[in-house]
Amino acid sequence: MQINLRINHENIRAEIDPDMTLQKFLRSQKYFSVKCGCETSNCGACSILLDGKPVLSCSVLAARAEGHEIETLEGLQKEAEEIGGFIADEGADQCGFCNPGYIITAIALFKENPDPSDEEIKIWLSGNLCRCTGYEGQMRGFIKYREWRNGR
Amino acid sequence: MKELKSVNKGFRKKDAMQLLTGKPVYTDDLVKEPCLIVKLLRSPHANAIVREIDTTEALAVEGIEAIFTYKDIDQNQERYTIAGTSFPEYAPYDRLIIDRHVRYVGDVVAIVVGKSEKCITKAMKLIKVDYEVLPAVLDFHTALDNEILVHPEDNWSAPANFGADVKRNLVAANCSSHGDIDEVLSKCKYVIDRTYHTKANQQAYMEPFTTYCEIDSYGRLHVISSTQIVFHIRRIVAKALGIPGSYIRVTKPRVGGGFGAKQTVVSEVYPAFVCYKLKKPCKIVYSRKECFIASSPRHEMEMHVRIGADENGIIKGIDLHTLSNTGAYGEHGPTTVDLSGHKSIPLYGKQEAFRFTSEVVYTNKQASGAYRGFGATQGLFAVESAVNELASLMKVDPIELRLKNIVKEGELMPAYFNEPLTSCTLDKCLLRARDMIGWKEKGQRRVLDNGKVRTLGVALAMQGSGISGLDVGSATIKLNEGGFYSLLVGSADMGTGSDTTLSQVAAEVLDTDIEHIHVFSADTDISPYDSGSYASSTAYVTGKAVERCALKIRNMIIKTGARMLQADPSECEFDGHKVYCGERSVTLEEVAFTSVIGSNEAIEATVSNSSKTSPPPFMAGACELETDLQTGEVKVIEYVGVVDCGTPLNPNLTRIQTEGGIMQGIGMALTEDVTYTDKGNVVENSFMEYHIPTRLEVDKLWVEFEPSYENLGPFGAKSIGEVVINTPSPAIQEAVYQACGKRFYELPIKAEDIVASQKK
Structure with missing residues (x-):
């Protein structure tokens, strides 16, 4: 079947299988920031923005994205660099495989709530698993990012 | 000592921004x-x-x-x-x-x-x-001499002698001892005799x-x-x-x-x-399910510990027997089991005798492999839990008991292949962890107004730094036209940041910024030989190779510079930018240029490094738990860890390693379970069932360092990667005991078990 959607502000028309997930579709279109870590909607590595809201692309059929606006980290490079720099300064990127998923979720969080509390950050990102860091270093990065934003 | 400019600094990982912005850098992206x-x-x-x-x-x-x-x-x-x-x-x-x-x-x-x-x-x-x-052998207690043979075939073989007898389902058997342990324990006033069980934890790396x-x-x-x-x-x-x-x-x-x-x-x-x-x-x-059912999780082990102390609270001896389940194939079976004893027993330096025996058996379960800690994690859960119980039996503080008994710098470690302990600040680590968790002020148990119980637990850990006399790390460094360096290694940065820390070592020796060190790993056609990134080897073994190689390059730069200045190399100095002979100098760029134009001598070197010893890093960990005895829910309020990894090559990265290791250890203690059906199926075959900690499980991790200086390591460094996973399970086991009055000898400790412990 054919779908029409926007990916990172670009109109895309593509031929897909009806049972294809959005995660598989985006990778087939070379949006490699979209990872697959679990296939069971638990890890958050495939997080993308659908009409500005973070969703797990492994849990959305590509067909359901018809007519919608999809954003992957490829389309949010400036924002990713901005937040990511604070994570890098803590060394909390580590293996990096979960990074695109939680960075895009964090971009959505700060867009919706520019001054989130520590608890709100934790809850927003709780669906993004990380096995390397114990989360503490990421949290230090987010707190410093928040302070930097507030001081701007 | 010269002030460090690159080592011991918290540089960003060299690949950080590529990773954080989602660039295509993993296998499936390429x-x-x-x-x-x-x-x-x-x-x-x-x-x-x-x-x-x-x-x-x-x-x-x-x-x-x-x-x-x-x-x-x-x-x-x-x-x-x-x-x-x-x-x-x-x-x-x-x-x-x-x-x-x-x-x-x-x-x-x-x-x-x-x-x-x-x-x-x-x-x-x-x-x-x-x-x-x-019919299948699923219970590893019944595997040895079972009539069902996991490997009945004739073309099974063992490339080394590790005590295997495949016709008995026996993959390996070993025994080492010092002194007469039975005699020593028989004279001890206090003896703890317990059996501990740890299951096959999953590494749960995010990339399948x-x-x-x-x-x-x-x-x-x-x-x-x-x-x-x-x-x-x-x-x-x-x-x-x-x-x-x-x-x-x-x-x-x-x-x-x-x-x-x-x-x-x-x-x-x-x-x-x-x-x-x-x-x-x-x-x-691999699908995540395949990662959970057909890969290489931690070896399930059962450890029988006997530990004894005299009336003065001196730990006189440890007797440990470990039974390890390697599953259907024997990968890492003979080696992991060794660490359960050799990296737990040596923590206590006043022992008059020890004995460590082990058996590794085949079963019809998923084969086990290497997981951070590599047997030490299992052994330390047993030995450190036993030490905590010993303190209870003696009615002494578990920290005081340890301070009296822990191994000290300069001592010989009979249970650690008789290696001398060349660097150790374990006592400082323990004292600092005690203060950080508020051990004295809070007391080990207190009941909150809402009926929940706050309790404290403590444990120690050690590991190694590479496999002594076996692991090889190498580095190739070349000076390129333009005056920048390439550093080629065969170790594998798997997220730890080793590419960056190794660059810091090279930059330190070469008096340059790490931006001028361009690192590459790893490719068998390009990289110099490295046995690989495991056994906590990269910082210590490969790191030393980088240091020695950079020193060699430094001398080559001086030699070429001296030739250009028509001087003797002994009269010349190099400050990272220029080679000087008195007032005269040539720039590094000029030296590099000379080495590529009409030159018969490349400024390029490869150095291999192996270490005869494996200096252990140490850690003290302490936790504060909040337990709801009605529901069995356990919350980690705080976990503190103080580590002696020698010089932290990059304090940011050693800190993250520690925090990440602690979190994995907390998962092992409380939530990560691997069970099998009676047909041999792994029950926890997705992240739905195999519950690794999320951001919400632990309120606070707090990590500090008490660096010793290991002369054999690069700029005093020892390893960091593995030691950090070992303290949570025994520390949490102790704190749960303080909360509910029952000691658990099997992990993970689940809420339902805590509730059941309250029903008399």
Whole structure:
């Protein structure tokens, strides 16, 4: 079947299988920031923005994205660099495989709530698993990012 | 000592921004199209013989390229191991690419190759397999001398002597001792005699096993894989396929986490075999379920500990017997079990005797492998829990008991291969952890107004720094035209940041900024030999190779500069920018230029390094738990860790290593369970059931360092990667006991068990 959607502000028309997930579709279109870590909607590595809201692309059929606006980290490079720099300064990127998923979720969080509390950050990102860091270093990065934003 | 400019500084990882902005740097991002997909049909039985397999219908599915079964593999050929360790491997040769005899639920029955996942899924359902189902050994207590043999075949062999007797399901047996432990324990006033059980934890790296293979421009097999061990893969794939290693090149791109899992050649052999047979590019990407049921988790172990102290609270001896379950294949079986004793017993330095015996057995369960801590984690859970219980028995504070007994710098460690302890601040670590958690102020148990209980627990840990006398790390450094350096290593940065810390070591020696060190890892055709990133070896073993290599380059720069200045090298100095002879100087750029124009001498060097000893890093960990005795819910309020890893090469990265290790240890203690059905199926086969900690489980991690200085390490460094996972399970076990009055001898400690402990 054919779908029409926007990916990172670009109109895309593509031929897909009806049972294809959005995660598989985006990778087939070379949006490699979209990872697959679990296939069971638990890890958050495939997080993308659908009409500005973070969703797990492994849990959305590509067909359901018809007519919608999809954003992957490829389309949010400036924002990713901005937040990511604070994570890098803590060394909390580590293996990096979960990074695109939680960075895009964090971009959505700060867009919706520019001054989130520590608890709100934790809850927003709780669906993004990380096995390397114990989360503490990421949290230090987010707190410093928040302070930097507030001081701007 | 000269002030450090690069080492011990918290530089960003060199690959950080690529990772954080989602660039295509992992194996599956680098695949060239078109690329065939490889999937494995796996056994539904724990022990069975494939009587017949019919692939006719499956082969007819559109898009299917090939299906390989046991018929394509010589069943009588020499077997191999997929354990990524130095040759001759300390692991049995017990694998075939496809074995007619399948030995656990998940063992490979067929390799299916097709143009898409969809056609493969369809074809897999059409493969008809007739199994002769055999009874299975699932309980590792009954494995030894069981009439069911996991490996009855004649072509099983052991490349080294580790006490195996395959006709008894015995993979390895070992015994070491010092003094007369029975005599010593018989005279002890206080003796704890307990048996502990730890299960097969999953490493749960975020990037599943992924391997891509192609025939390269020179007609050679190029294996690109998410691995910690490029050089071992080359040797093992060559043996499995029966082809020369010279025909194989192995490259490691960025790795999405390893934690030891990728020290085993879990996924590489299958696509390599397919690519070699079909001469077409192909890839395999494990599903998360496959990662949980058919990979390389921690060895399940049962440890019987006897520990004794005299009336003055001096620990006189430890007697440990470990039974380890290697599963259906023996990867890392003989080696992991060793660490359960050799990296737990030496913590206590006043022992008059010790004994450590071990047995490793085959069962019809998923094969085990390497996971951070590598047996030490299991052994330390047992020994440290026993020390806590000993303190209870003696009615003394568990920290006081330890301060009286812990090993000290300068002492000889009989249970650690008689190595002398050359650097150690464990006492400082423990005192600082005590203060950080507020041990004295809070007391070990207090009841809150809401009825919940706050309790404290403590534990110690040690590990090694590489495998002494065996591990090799190497570095190649070259000075390039323009005056910048290339650093080539064969170790595998799997997210730890080792590429960056090794660059810091090189920059320190060469008096340059780390921006001028361009690091590359790892490729068997390009990198100098490295046994791989495991056994906590990279910072210490490879790090020292980098330091020595950089020193050599430094001298070569001075030599070339001296020649340009028509001076003797002994009269010259190098400050990182210029070579000086008195007032006269040449720039590094000029030296580099001279070395590439009409030159007969490259400014390039390779240095290998191996260490005769494996200086242990140490850690003290303490936790504060909040337990709801009504529901059994346990919340980690705070976990503090103080580490002696020698000089932290990059304090940011050593801190993150520690925090991450602590969190994995907390998961092991409280939530991560691996259980089997009575048919041999892993129950927890997704992140839905296998519960690794999320951001919400732990309120606070607090990590500090008490650096010793290890003279044998680069700039005083020891290892960091593994020691950090070991303290949580015994510390939490103790704190749970303080909360509910019951000691748990099996992990994880679950809410329902705590509730049950309250029902008298």
